[in-house]
Amino acid sequence: MIAKVIVTPKPVVNDPQGNTVKQGLASLGFREVSDVRVGKYIEVSLDAPSEHEARQRVEAMCQQLLANHVIEDFHFEIEHEGRHQR
Amino acid sequence: MKFGVLVFPGTWSDRDCGWVVDQVLGEQLTYLWHKDADLKGCDCVILPGGFAYGDYLRTGAIARFAPVMEKVGEFADRGGLVWGICNGFQILCEAGLLPGALIRNASLEFRCQWTNLMVDRNDLPYTSQCAEREVIRIPISHGEGSYFADPATLSRLEQNGQVVFRYCDADGRVTPGANPNGSLHNIAGIVNKRGNVLGMMPHPERCSEPELGGTDGLKLFRSVVESATRALVS
Numbered sequence: 562m563i564a565k566v567i568v569t570p571k572p573v574v575n576d577p578q579g580n581t582v583k584q585g586l587a588s589l590g591f592r593e594v595s596d597v598r599v600g601k602y603i604e605v606s607l608d609a610p611s612e613h614e615a616r617q618r619v620e621a622m623c624q625q626l627l628a629n630h631v632i633e634d635f636h637f638e639i640e641h642e643g644r645h646q647r
Numbered sequence: 648m649k650f651g652v653l654v655f656p657g658t659w660s661d662r663d664c665g666w667v668v669d670q671v672l673g674e675q676l677t678y679l680w681h682k683d684a685d686l687k688g689c690d691c692v693i694l695p696g697g698f699a700y701g702d703y704l705r706t707g708a709i710a711r712f713a714p715v716m717e718k719v720g721e722f723a724d725r726g727g728l729v730w731g732i733c734n735g736f737q738i739l740c741e742a743g744l745l746p747g748a749l750i751r752n753a754s755l756e757f758r759c760q761w762t763n764l765m766v767d768r769n770d771l772p773y774t775s776q777c778a779e780r781e782v783i784r785i786p787i788s789h790g791e792g793s794y795f796a797d798p799a800t801l802s803r804l805e806q807n808g809q810v811v812f813r814y815c816d817a818d819g820r821v822t823p824g825a826n827p828n829g830s831l832h833n834i835a836g837i838v839n840k841r842g843n844v845l846g847m848m849p850h851p852e853r854c855s856e857p858e859l860g861g862t863d864g865l866k867l868f869r870s871v872v873e874s875a876t877r878a879l880v881s
Contacts, residue, residue, distance in 0.1 A: 570750075573797070574750065574795060575750075575753060575793075575795075575829060577751055577752070577753050577754070577755050577829070578751060578755065581755060626704070626708065627704070629705055629708070629741065629748055631740075631746075631747060631748040631795070631796065631797070632748045632750055632795055
């Protein structure tokens with residue numbers, strides 16, 4: 562299975578990268594952009610007997626290492642590798 | 648007294664801290680490797696600046712799992728002096744030894760410059776040689792030094808008097824203009840509630856000799872030595 566983890570700065574945390582990208586988009590003419598937040602995308606391949614168990618394990622990985630709960634939020638999806646095609 | 652300077656792969660200020668300890672102060676020095684299983688009888692452990700484990704994932708995120716960090720945590724719990732400077736501060740926050748986190752500078756720039764710091768606490772082992780509300784001049788050198796904590800944590804820090812250093816102007820005014828990185832409440836350094844674990848972004852080891860343009864950093868090192876000596880005598 563593959564966990565696709567997305568880590569983003571919490572809404573209350575100032576995100577200077579996001580603000581700078583937003584300004585860049587505005588200068589390119591994308592005036593409709595009201596906000597940009599820059600986060601991280603992490604792919605974790607893992608073996609687990611069930612999706613339920615994989616979810617529990619990935620949740621624990623996020624809590625303990627992949628995200629810092631002081632400044633970041635996270636969410637993830639689990640994909641079975643058979644369905645994962647590129 | 649004996650200082651231990653902790654070295655992770657990617658640490659770069661270890662020799663600067665070591666130089667101040669043994670060449671400037673004439674105190675005992677040992678370098679602690681990240682895989683060490685004990686602290687070799689040190690009275691004060693310094694976590695120096697740099698990019699431990701390449702700052703991968705987040706600053707300090709991987710370093711906190713180093714074997715030696717378990718011992719550092721136990722040492723801190725016993726009241727031992729643990730002093731995180733720059734990357735060391737980031738590591739102490741990730742390890743949960745200090746509250747909050749250090750995020751990207753508001754300017755997005757790596758800032759390497761002199762800063763003025765208001766000493767909010769001079770009753771600590773790290774600041775006893777400073778005058779009350781003294782302004783000291785110490786350089787910063789970081790890209791991710793913007794201190795963040797949620798409002799409840801921030802007000803707890805303020806109520807407990809855990810803010811030790813704040814960025815200020817030369818006259819001691821704590822203003823937005825004197826804040827080099829966007830830190831909340833202009834915070835440059837904090838201690839834990841007990842006062843034995845200090846984290847600070849500025850680099851005192853880079854201003855401990857006149858040749859380097861200033862000696863205010865030496866006041867902090869001298870404070871540690873003086874407080875340790877006092878502890879031995881009493």
